[in-house]
Amino acid sequence: MPEILLHDTRSGENRPLVAREPGNKVGIYACGPTVYNRIHIGNARPYVVFSWLKRFLAHEGYDVTFVANVTDVNDKIYDAARARGVGSEELAREMTAHYVADTDALGLPRPDHEPLASETIDGIVSLIAALIERDAAYAVDGDVYFRVRADAEYGALSHRHLDDLDQGEGIEGADRKEDPLDFALWKAQKEGEDTAWDAPWGRGRPGWHIECSAMAEELLGVGFEIHGGGSDLVFPHHENEAAQTRMGRGAELAQIWMHNGMLEMRGEKMAKSVGNISLLPEVIERWGRETVLLFFATGHYRQPIVFADETLEAASGRLARIREAARRLVDGPSPVELREHRDAFFAALADDFNTSRSLAPLAAWVSEANKREAVGRDDLVEMLDVFGLADLARGGVDGDGPDADALALLAARNAARDAKDWGEADRLRDVLRDAGWTVRDGPAGAELVPA
Incomplete structure (x- = not known):
């Protein structure tokens, strides 16, 4: 089995992936969304990256369990529900359903587990109780706070000094904290909060950080292989996750902490607070999932x-070149001469999952294949499958394209869109889908690709 190197945020180094259990079993936990409104394209990046990582590791012979949680108990949900005049549970259910539908449109398999914070309360209470018993947390007036200075390793993940830290909790609980650095594990129910649970220290609900520690432990145990998420979560969220498990269980939560970078628009990260977001379904509708x-x-x-x-x-443009090459391919193995490009593709992924570097050998494979006759598609299918794009390599067999009827329906659909008759345009799109064609709107206009 080839060595897989992954960058660990805590050590700052690329570390080899080492499975804890026989059979090369590997656990991946990636922090999912807080479901108070629809997700944007930036929120989709960790979902895609860690879905791909699972596919790549499975290709390399690992038995991978991928967990991506849903945070459905959070201050932002209470605030958004109150503003809409609906219950927080109702809003969370609605936005969770949107999240699943929106990410389903990417065409990647769902994670193996998608735990909800609201369904992990027993595990959360148990972990908080262990922290109190170990004197790493304290209860006051129904709240429970983590003693940051009790953890000698605190700050190791984010590489920050204690005196430079701010938990981002503002003035909330300041009069009850022993130290401003301490953060909430449990929050007593406040007026206007319609969802709460009973706990030994009072009725309330969990803080954000403890939710992920408990969900990850429940499904993957302690010391699992890879914890992922966006780089904006390194502090305080992941620093606090690591500290809670370290102090509550006497062991590290994860071996490797991986963090994906942000999407940027006009030099700023994409964020709801900045107001420069593009919702995922809108982006997919415009560009297509493959693009x-x-x-x-x-x-x-x-x-x-x-x-x-x-x-x-x-x-x-890259996609069009791949699709065009695929139309000329035949079923079966690829020529030996093209294997070096396939091998370079997977070598790039084995070196800190470098997808950008892997595209060069992929392009070289396509270029070489275009110069030959009757090239087998197996290598292309194998490479594109990591990205959930294997159908590109299988589509257009023998150069078959849409027939005259499908093209006529596409023209009628385009005319309906030009006339802003969205209902008719959607109806024709559905007719085309039933006929086996997906409409993709791109910069060169609409095209039909195999569904």
Whole structure:
């Protein structure tokens, strides 16, 4: 089995992946969304990156369990529900359903487990109780706070000094904390909060950080292989997760902490607070899932990636070249001469999951295949499958394209859109889908690709 190197935020080094259990069993936990509204394209990056990582590791012979949680208990949910005049549970259910539907549109398999914070209360209470018993936490007036200075390793993940830290909790609980650095594990129910649970220290609900520690432990145990998430979560969220498990269980939560970079627009990270967001379903509707996925592959996961028409157009161009080459391929193995490109593709992924570097050998394979006759598609299928794009390599067999009827339906659909008759345009799109064709709107206009 080849060595897989992954960058660990805590050590600052690329570390070899080492499975804890026989059978090369590996656990991946990636922090999912807080479901108070629809997710944007930036929120999709960790979902895509860690879904791909599972696929790559499975290709290399690992038995992977991928967990991506849903945070459905949080201050932001209470606030958003109150503003809409609905219950917090109702809003969380609605936005969770949207999240699942929106990410389903990416065409990647669901994670193996998608735990809800609201369904992990027993595990959360148990972990908090262990922290209190070990004198790493204290209860006051129904709240429970973590004693940051009790953890000698605190700050090791984010590489920050204690005196420079701010938990981001503002003045909330300041009069009850022993130290301003301490953060909430449990919050007593406040007026206007319609969801709460009973606990030994009072009725209330968990803080954000303890939720993920408990969900990860419940499904993967302590000391699992990879904990992932966006780089904006390194502090305080992941620092606090690591501290809670270290002090409550006497062991590290995860071996490797991986963090993906942010999407950027106009030099700023994409964020709801900045107001420069593009919702995931809108981006998929405009560009198509294949272009969106290939766009994510163009940047190394640890680096920021610019979200703009130019970068999506470049991904769309790459996609068109792959699709065109695939139409000329035949079923079966690829020529031996092309194997070096396939091997270089997987070698790039084994070196800190460098998807951007892997695209060069992928392009070289396509270029070489275009110069030959009757090239087998197996290598291309194998490479593209990591990105959830294997159908590109299988589509267009023998050069078959849409027939005259499908093209006529596409023209009628385009005319309906031009006339802003969205209902008719959607109806024709559905007719085409039933006929086996997906409409993709790109910079060069609409095209039909096999569904």
